[in-house]
Amino acid sequence: MEMTLDNTTVGRNRIHPKKFALLLACASIVMMFAGLTSAYMVRHAAGNWLEFQLPILFGINTVIILGSSLALHAAYRGFMRGQEKPYKGLLLAAFGLGMAFLVMQYVGWLKLQEIGVELNTNPSGSFVYVISGIHAAHVLGGVAALAVAVMHAFTLPFKKTAVRKLRFELTLIYWHFVDLLWVYLYIFFVTQH
Amino acid sequence: MANVAIDPTVTHEEKLIEDLGYDDHFHDHHHGDKYQSNFITTYIFSQDHKIIAKQFLITGMIWAIIGGLMSLVFRLQLGFPEESLAWLKPFLGKWIVVNPETGMGSLSPDFYYALVTMHGTIIVFFVLTAGLSGTFSNLLIPLQVGARDMASPLLNMMSYWFFFMASVVMFFSLFLSTGPFSGGWTAYPPLSILPQASSGSASGMTFWLISLVFFVVSVLLGGINYITTVLNLRTKGMNMWRMPLTIWAFFITAVIGLLSFPVLASGFFLVMFDRSLGTSFFLSDIFIGGKALEHVGGSPVLYQHLFWFLGHPEVYIIILPAMGIVSEVLAVHSRKPIFGYKAMVFSMLAIAFLSFIVWAHHMFMSGVNPFISNFFVIFTLIIAVPSAVKVFNWISTLYRGNIRFTAASLFAIGFVSMFISGGLTGIFLGNSAIDIQMHDTYFVVAHFHIVMGVAAFFGMFAGVYHWFPKMYGRFMNEALGKIHFWGTMIGAYLIFWPMHYVGIAGVPRRYYRFDTFQAFSHFDELNQFITIAAIVTFAFQLLLVINFFYSIWYGKKVMDKNPWGATTLEWTTPIKPGHGNWPGKIPTVQRWAYDYSKGDRDFISQIEPLAEGEKDEVSH
Numbered sequence: 001m002e003m004t005l006d007n008t009t010v011g012r013n014r015i016h017p018k019k020f021a022l023l024l025a026c027a028s029i030v031m032m033f034a035g036l037t038s039a040y041m042v043r044h045a046a047g048n049w050l051e052f053q054l055p056i057l058f059g060i061n062t063v064i065i066l067g068s069s070l071a072l073h074a075a076y077r078g079f080m081r082g083q084e085k086p087y088k089g090l091l092l093a094a095f096g097l098g099m100a101f102l103v104m105q106y107v108g109w110l111k112l113q114e115i116g117v118e119l120n121t122n123p124s125g126s127f128v129y130v131i132s133g134i135h136a137a138h139v140l141g142g143v144a145a146l147a148v149a150v151m152h153a154f155t156l157p158f159k160k161t162a163v164r165k166l167r168f169e170l171t172l173i174y175w176h177f178v179d180l181l182w183v184y185l186y187i188f189f190v191t192q193h
Numbered sequence: 194m195a196n197v198a199i200d201p202t203v204t205h206e207e208k209l210i211e212d213l214g215y216d217d218h219f220h221d222h223h224h225g226d227k228y229q230s231n232f233i234t235t236y237i238f239s240q241d242h243k244i245i246a247k248q249f250l251i252t253g254m255i256w257a258i259i260g261g262l263m264s265l266v267f268r269l270q271l272g273f274p275e276e277s278l279a280w281l282k283p284f285l286g287k288w289i290v291v292n293p294e295t296g297m298g299s300l301s302p303d304f305y306y307a308l309v310t311m312h313g314t315i316i317v318f319f320v321l322t323a324g325l326s327g328t329f330s331n332l333l334i335p336l337q338v339g340a341r342d343m344a345s346p347l348l349n350m351m352s353y354w355f356f357f358m359a360s361v362v363m364f365f366s367l368f369l370s371t372g373p374f375s376g377g378w379t380a381y382p383p384l385s386i387l388p389q390a391s392s393g394s395a396s397g398m399t400f401w402l403i404s405l406v407f408f409v410v411s412v413l414l415g416g417i418n419y420i421t422t423v424l425n426l427r428t429k430g431m432n433m434w435r436m437p438l439t440i441w442a443f444f445i446t447a448v449i450g451l452l453s454f455p456v457l458a459s460g461f462f463l464v465m466f467d468r469s470l471g472t473s474f475f476l477s478d479i480f481i482g483g484k485a486l487e488h489v490g491g492s493p494v495l496y497q498h499l500f501w502f503l504g505h506p507e508v509y510i511i512i513l514p515a516m517g518i519v520s521e522v523l524a525v526h527s528r529k530p531i532f533g534y535k536a537m538v539f540s541m542l543a544i545a546f547l548s549f550i551v552w553a554h555h556m557f558m559s560g561v562n563p564f565i566s567n568f569f570v571i572f573t574l575i576i577a578v579p580s581a582v583k584v585f586n587w588i589s590t591l592y593r594g595n596i597r598f599t600a601a602s603l604f605a606i607g608f609v610s611m612f613i614s615g616g617l618t619g620i621f622l623g624n625s626a627i628d629i630q631m632h633d634t635y636f637v638v639a640h641f642h643i644v645m646g647v648a649a650f651f652g653m654f655a656g657v658y659h660w661f662p663k664m665y666g667r668f669m670n671e672a673l674g675k676i677h678f679w680g681t682m683i684g685a686y687l688i689f690w691p692m693h694y695v696g697i698a699g700v701p702r703r704y705y706r707f708d709t710f711q712a713f714s715h716f717d718e719l720n721q722f723i724t725i726a727a728i729v730t731f732a733f734q735l736l737l738v739i740n741f742f743y744s745i746w747y748g749k750k751v752m753d754k755n756p757w758g759a760t761t762l763e764w765t766t767p768i769k770p771g772h773g774n775w776p777g778k779i780p781t782v783q784r785w786a787y788d789y790s791k792g793d794r795d796f797i798s799q800i801e802p803l804a805e806g807e808k809d810e811v812s813h
């Protein structure tokens with residue numbers, strides 16, 4: 001299972017190479033969404049743009065995913081302090097809220113359809129579907145990581161090992177990242193519409 | 194690990210590693226090499242960066258041959274449109290249309306465009322991105338920074354296999370009944386979106402998109418690894434200013450790739466939605482057969498912005514690794530420190546930065562606001578400054594050097610020549626006013642083929658000849674290498690030099706044939722000449738292929754760990770390094786990478802401590 005080679009333990013690293021690699025991956029995801037949102041702005045400026053009210057559900061969902069982030073952070077603190085109960089409970093809560101976010105995004109798309117904004121009605125709506133859809137795919141990856149974390153929490157004996165701490169931190173960084181990404185996207189949609 | 198210090202056969206370098214090296218207990222943890230216990234884990238699903246490098250290289254070579262052969266077919270069409278191509282029918286099947294009365298076989302125009310598109314896609318992405326930066330980043334980053342392997346060998350292996358999947362999908366698309374994608378390697382809409390637009394726009398484009406998405410994943414996985422390894426896994430003493438220029442080049446290349454490829458991916462996602470789900474991001478007001486399509490309100494120029502935001506950095510992703518290799522090879526083979534080490538680094542950083550703010554110079558004629566064009570013209574022309582710094586430094590490195598004209602150094606010198614002649618025409622094209630005449634002519638084709646096609650290939654060849662002993666423990670044949678060099682050098686100029694002339698006269702690129710254009714008919718003979726030059730030059734490349742594969746098994750054996758007398762760390766490993774690269778401790782670095790001809794010594798390895806009162810040369 002040990003995939004990295006051991007000269008990562010030289011001790012000169014202020015940041016674990018895997019964490020650093022994850023941050024780089026986040027940077028590349030940021031670039032992709034920067035590309036998408038700037039395409040949105042360029043296209044918006046060109047006219048022929050259907051104006052519509054973004055369903056309030058997306059706002060509620062922002063709160064949900066922020067709650068999930070907070071829960072996971074609290075679970076991490078519980079883990080670091082060796083408190084098993086809050087660790088497990090909050091981890092489960094973060095996972096549940098993450099799943100809820102995905103379901104609610106889907107409901108949000110249905111709501112958009114209800115108000116007559118279909119995927120191919122106008123680029124203004126298409127962009128919302130595509131950007132939130134690609135974001136949801138990234139959240140799905142985070143939920144999968146959380147599922148693994150939950151599985152570990154409930155099947156492995158509670159022990160604070162270096163490997164498990166690193167794993168937890170990687171999950172935490174990515175989860176905070178997709179949450180913040182959604183907050184950015186939501187603010188972007190609201191201010192641009 | 195066994196203590197070898199008491200063995201009298203131990204060399205000076207081995208003793209230095211033993212005395213000063215860092216013991217990471219690597220081999221205590223990796224007994225019996227569980228990663229490489231059988232054929233499959235050693236040669237196929239290997240996690241060893243050295244094997245992965247060879248996988249990238251050989252896959253790249255196969256693609257280079259396919260892409261090169263494609264160019265010969267369409268060059269035959271351009272040079273000899275009146276000659277029969279019926280003899281190609283056994284290879285190209287229905288794409289050669291044979292007239293039943295005359296027996297004259299002609300290349301189908303659809304397939305001509307498919308060949309041009311595939312030639313571009315294959316050479317740009319599969320050969321000069323994966324085959325060049327994939328090969329040498331993998332081989333050299335861990336070896337030259339003093340690491341056991343990449344930060345994540347698993348991701349590294351996946352990077353290759355994503356590239357492999359991209360290759361397989363693209364290769365299958367060559368055999369589709371509607372042919373591979375034919376709308377140009379840039380895949381502009383509407384040709385890339387409307388399946389009915391051309392025969393290659395049907396399944397061919399679907400395969401192209403899938404392949405390229407796999408390829409983007411491959412580049413990102415590789416790039417993340419390269420950056421992390423350079424920043425986190427350098428051995429003790431290897432500070433950033435002691436890194437060889439190869440490492441700087443691969444590092445900057447990976448950063449550019451990491452920031453630009455995701456933007457290309459976002460463009461591709463939008464293309465997929467337009468193609469398959471009826472959205473209108475890039476399409477508007479299109480009539481086919483008098484009927485309007487449903488797509489309304491999109492903008493094809495938007496795609497061009499997204500594409501060229503990658504597309505321009507991509508040319509630096511191609512050329513920077515070649516620059517790094519050339520810097521290293523020139524210094525080693527002229528037995529002189531690289532001239533202006535820090536200037537080299539800063540100019541690469543400047544080029545990398547500028548590469549992100551010049552993309553619209555590919556779109557001067559796409560209806561971009563001419564006032565905005567000014568901005569892009571200025572930044573484009575500024576790129577000449579760091580480029581000129583680099584050229585000056587390479588020439589100064591050669592100046593009064595004790596040059597060994599090996600195949601590797603010849604190709605490095607050839608690179609400088611190509612980079613100068615191709616770079617100068619870039620100054621013409623960077624002007625939006627001159628571009629009105631020059632755009633989409635053979636002048637553009639000549640420019641980019643010399644400056645990033647041939648030049649990058651030269652960098653790759655230099656790297657292959659120079660590091661072949663490290664890869665396989667044998668030398669390539671020098672005489673064949675030199676014949677290969679002179680054939681390629683002269684041949685490449687014979688192909689592309691006349692194209693400038695044709696282009697200035699206004700002959701457009703991408704045309705299938707020119708017989709209806711009387712104004713261009715006096716270029717017929719020149720076109721024939723170019724085609725013959727291309728065929729001959731391609732034949733010279735077979736020398737490299739033969740030399741490469743012959744030398745893997747029958748080349749002259751390397752007897753000395755450091756056959757070129759180089760200072761960098763990869764030559765302190767055993768002749769055939771195993772998994773983990775160094776058998777015992779990891780060497781630590783005591784000085785910069787370019788101590789050649791210092792005092793009365795020919796070269797001083799990076800692992801040798803500074804003598805008393807000696808200063809590290811890095812300061813300038």
